[in-house]
Amino acid sequence: xxxxxxxxxxxxxxxxxxxxxxxxxxxxxxxxxxxxxxxxxxxxxxxxxxxxxxxxxxxxxxxxxxxxxxxxxxxxxxxxxxxxxxxxxxxxxxxxxxxxxxxxxxxxxxxxxxxxxxxxxxxxxxxxxxxxxxxxxxxxxxxxxxxxxxxxxxxxxxxxxxxxxxxxxxxxxxxxxxxxxxxxxxxxxxxxxxxxxxxxxxxxxxxxxxxxxxxxxxxxxxxxxxxxxxxxxxxxxxxxxxxxxxxxxxxxxxxxxxxxxxxxxxxxxxxxxxxxxxxxxxxxxxxxxxxxxxxxxxxxxxxxxxxxxxxxxxxxxxxxxxxxxxxxxxxxxxxxxx
Ligand code: SF4
Numbered sequence: 001x002x003x004x005x006x007x008x009x010x011x012x013x014x015x016x017x018x019x020x021x022x023x024x025x026x027x028x029x030x031x032x033x034x035x036x037x038x039x040x041x042x043x044x045x046x047x048x049x050x051x052x053x054x055x056x057x058x059x060x061x062x063x064x065x066x067x068x069x070x071x072x073x074x075x076x077x078x079x080x081x082x083x084x085x086x087x088x089x090x091x092x093x094x095x096x097x098x099x100x101x102x103x104x105x106x107x108x109x110x111x112x113x114x115x116x117x118x119x120x121x122x123x124x125x126x127x128x129x130x131x132x133x134x135x136x137x138x139x140x141x142x143x144x145x146x147x148x149x150x151x152x153x154x155x156x157x158x159x160x161x162x163x164x165x166x167x168x169x170x171x172x173x174x175x176x177x178x179x180x181x182x183x184x185x186x187x188x189x190x191x192x193x194x195x196x197x198x199x200x201x202x203x204x205x206x207x208x209x210x211x212x213x214x215x216x217x218x219x220x221x222x223x224x225x226x227x228x229x230x231x232x233x234x235x236x237x238x239x240x241x242x243x244x245x246x247x248x249x250x251x252x253x254x255x256x257x258x259x260x261x262x263x264x265x266x267x268x269x270x271x272x273x274x275x276x277x278x279x280x281x282x283x284x285x286x287x288x289x290x291x292x293x294x295x296x297x298x299x300x301x302x303x304x305x306x307x308x309x310x311x312x313x314x315x316x317x318x319x320x321x322x323x324x325x326x327x328x329x330x331x332x333x334x335x336x337x338x
Contacts, residue, residue: 002127028177031141047062056131088130089321095148103156115155126167149184159195195295200245209251216270255287256296271311282315
């Protein structure tokens with residue numbers, strides 16, 4: 001939903017200024033799926049909005065649900081024919097998290113990531129980012145449920161589309177928008193330092209996650225080309241500055257890849273890297289086979305976890321959703337399952 005388009009239509013109709021607020025409330029708070037449902041707007045305005053503003057900039061072309069029923073992946077098409085993916089994760093606690101894409105494709109070329117192998121098409125607009133959330137929010141609303149948290153961990157690097165992402169977050173967060181608390185919104189970056197610096201200066205309590213995946217520059221250079229521009233020797237000081245500004249916990253995402261980054265020595269190197277910082281937390285993520293890489297065994301994952309714990313690192317195993325529908329971390333590739 002492009003609220004700027006709504007504004008234009010209302011202005012052209014010489015509508016009173018408060019009508020925009022009413023329209024926005026109908027879309028984001030009441031989660032209407034047709035302008036006819038915006039009953040507080042005069043019929044003539046509803047008719048104009050119906051003619052000129054689509055309820056969504058995205059069209060659903062396929063969906064799949066995990067066997068456990070806890071993950072739903074949507075394949076969506078933009079108005080210019082690009083394919084993106086969005087995932088709803090339903091937690092046992094009753095929370096509903098939407099994993100949002102910020103770009104069609106991704107330019108970052110991380111070696112283990114299906115999206116990275118697709119190449120980059122373009123940045124998504126803030127309306128396209130919001131529409132991914134609205135898609136699920138409207139469905140959940142029918143079941144008297146709501147979206148409780150958002151993670152910017154889908155296709156794309158959010159800090160390469162900073163303004164659109166922060167603009168979308170303003171609406172997600174607003175009391176008369178989707179009213180999702182900033183503490184329930186997380187941005188994950190592969191390590192774009194200027195984005196981290198900008199986020200540190202925002203007066204918002206958004207969570208920051210860093211896709212780390214390697215404890216040394218040598219290995220990170222191979223897995224994540226971004227490391228050549230922003231190596232660990234620059235990234236870690238930038239994160240420390242972020243902590244000084246925000247005093248907010250930083251998550252480090254670490255995919256465990258068989259024979260690549262999952263040894264006891266690498267657990268020690270990771271512990272050395274993150275030592276002495278109480279606001280760091282490591283999320284160990286089970287890797288899902290893509291390309292030439294495969295998942296570390298259960299035993300290795302447990303040993304890696306235990307080693308970090310012994311070294312005093314705050315660490316959890318992240319719950320994985322949707323592996324069977326290619327919706328898990330690193331698997332979003334914009335392909336329709338046959
Ligand atoms: S892991 Fe993230 S940043 Fe890296 S290629 Fe995939 S989508 Fe892009």
